[in-house]
Amino acid sequence: MTQIKLRGLNLLEGGAQVLSFYPYGDNFLASNVCCLMALNKINITFLAYVLADENTGCGIILCTEGSVARASAFLIEAHSGRTGKVTVQEDVVTISAFPHNQRPQVTGGLLETLAKKEIALLGLASSPSAVSSVVLSTDKKAAIDACFNAFEFPAYHSPSDWHAAYEGKKHLLQKIIASYQEKVVTIYDIVQQLNLDLWNIMLSAARLEDLGAFLLDLECQGAKMPFVVALPFSENNLCFSFCFPKTHATEIGHLLSRHFSTTPVSHHPGVAALFIHGPHFGDRYGIAHTLVSTLENAGITPLAMGCAVSSLSVVVNDEDLAKTVRALDSNFQKSSTKRA
Amino acid sequence: MSKKYVLIVDDDPDLVETVAMMLEDKNYEVGKAYDGVEGEESIKERRPDLVVLDVMMPRKDGYKLCAELKADSETCDIPVILLTAVAEAVPTTTYTHAQGMATEAEDYIPKPVDSKTLVEAVERFFN
Numbered sequence: 002m003t004q005i006k007l008r009g010l011n012l013l014e015g016g017a018q019v020l021s022f023y024p025y026g027d028n029f030l031a032s033n034v035c036c037l038m039a040l041n042k043i044n045i046t047f048l049a050y051v052l053a054d055e056n057t058g059c060g061i062i063l064c065t066e067g068s069v070a071r072a073s074a075f076l077i078e079a080h081s082g083r084t085g086k087v088t089v090q091e092d093v094v095t096i097s098a099f100p101h102n103q104r105p106q107v108t109g110g111l112l113e114t115l116a117k118k119e120i121a122l123l124g125l126a127s128s129p130s131a132v133s134s135v136v137l138s139t140d141k142k143a144a145i146d147a148c149f150n151a152f153e154f155p156a157y158h159s160p161s162d163w164h165a166a167y168e169g170k171k172h173l174l175q176k177i178i179a180s181y182q183e184k185v186v187t188i189y190d191i192v193q194q195l196n197l198d199l200w201n202i203m204l205s206a207a208r209l210e211d212l213g214a215f216l217l218d219l220e221c222q223g224a225k226m227p228f229v230v231a232l233p234f235s236e237n238n239l240c241f242s243f244c245f246p247k248t249h250a251t252e253i254g255h256l257l258s259r260h261f262s263t264t265p266v267s268h269h270p271g272v273a274a275l276f277i278h279g280p281h282f283g284d285r286y287g288i289a290h291t292l293v294s295t296l297e298n299a300g301i302t303p304l305a306m307g308c309a310v311s312s313l314s315v316v317v318n319d320e321d322l323a324k325t326v327r328a329l330d331s332n333f334q335k336s337s338t339k340r341a
Numbered sequence: 342m343s344k345k346y347v348l349i350v351d352d353d354p355d356l357v358e359t360v361a362m363m364l365e366d367k368n369y370e371v372g373k374a375y376d377g378v379e380g381e382e383s384i385k386e387r388r389p390d391l392v393v394l395d396v397m398m399p400r401k402d403g404y405k406l407c408a409e410l411k412a413d414s415e416t417c418d419i420p421v422i423l424l425t426a427v428a429e430a431v432p433t434t435t436y437t438h439a440q441g442m443a444t445e446a447e448d449y450i451p452k453p454v455d456s457k458t459l460v461e462a463v464e465r466f467f468n
Contacts, residue, residue, distance in 0.1 A: 008354075008373070008375050008379075009352075009354065009375045009376075011352075011354070097354070099354035099375075100354055100357075100358060100373075128354075128355050129355050129358050129359065130354035130355045130357065130358035131354050131355065156375070156376070156378070156379050166376070166378075166399055166400050167399065187454075187455065189356070189359040189360070189363070189454075189455075189456045190359055190362070190363065190456055192362070278355060278356075278358070278359040279355060279356055279359050281452075310353065310354060310355045311353050311355045311356060312355045312359075334455070335455070335456065
């Protein structure tokens with residue numbers, strides 16, 4: 002397949018990742034983890050959440066500045082009781098490739114190229130424009146090179162071109178971590194995407210290339226993938242959660258059984274995705290908490306969430322959509338709500 | 342009547358996507374660039390009717406690009422809306438409102454901006 006053209010790669014360095022897992026139905030996870038971070042003014046730069054199933058439970062990973070990761074994990078552990086499990090992965094980077102234009106080929110190409118280079122994927126989340134992956138800082142160079150193998154970036158002829166441009170950016174990233182806080186979080190918009198199905202699949206790292214191939218097959222069918230997150234649920238297993246329009250359910254079912262005949266897949270039909278554009282997530286603390294507490298106060302259980310680049314994405318049951326929109330409208334300041 | 346062509350230049354891809362969506366809804370044709378150099382090349386390739394320009398960007402910042410556009414007789418009449426978080430709102434940046442005004446940009450909107458404010462600012466140039 003020919004290289005897909007993308008416009009850019011963003012890199013966020015100096016981070017660490019906190020992972021926590023809980024039994025299914027444990028409400029502590031979503032609300033308290035984000036609340037603890039907000040109360041302690043800890044900025045989250047990346048978040049992925051999956052409510053898997055009764056056997057697997059639910060998991061959340063978040064990235065923070067490296068210097069506060071241990072303290073973050075300690076806080077979460079101290080408040081999570083006996084049921085939770087919390088771990089820290091230090092020295093990670095987040096690499097965001099954009100724009101994905103909801104093309105499964107972008108995530109598929111990324112997974113394939115990382116797998117071929119044997120780079121461990123520690124987390125994945127999509128934003129409205131980008132696909133962000135978390136890898137160890139020691140894999141940073143190899144991961145950037147891998148992106149140049151999978152994608153063509155017209156603005157940069159080679160990884161070294163990109164690195165040269167990034168040198169200026171590194172300085173900027175340090176400068177723009179903002180200290181402003183708003184009473185009500187300002188956003189550009191909330192966009193709804195309806196008539197979707199959510200699929201969850203647990204895969205070993207060795208099968209990432211197969212998942213990439215599955216997504217590339219879906220690209221050929223013209224399917225759009227508006228949402229994807231992934232997080233490691235055990236040492237060697239990643240849980241992927243992704244949405245496709247329900248009109249593609251049959252072919253996705255066939256393709257999944259062809260690529261992963263013995264792997265259990267959970268299919269959750271009838272979901273909606275909401276994309277909260279532009280609250281400058283990642284620049285200041287408390288944004289993820291605003292989302293999660295808004296949902297909790299409205300009695301809505303998110304099925305999956307991803308916070309990456311500067312936006313928030315959440316997947317809810319169809320029947321919760323109207324209630325979710327009303328709740329978000331009251332807690333984020335915006336001028337309109339659109340339907341994609 | 343042909344659509345007005347608006348170029349958005351910002352290194353935050355989510356912001357570019359959002360502003361593009363808002364302007365496309367209002368029937369504008371939208372171009373996208375993700376840093377100052379790409380923005381400059383894009384303007385050379387196709388002259389926009391208006392540029393929405395972020396300030397803090399890699400390779401070339403928005404103030405520099407704006408100043409260059411205004412100093413060039415070929416591009417000085419392209420309206421520019423500067424869009425950024427500045428020191429008045431974000432104490433950790435060194436960019437200021439005064440620097441923005443000095444670039445001779447036609448309008449200046451501090452981030453975080455309400456989408457309605459931005460669309461209204463764009464529409465002011467065309468109505």
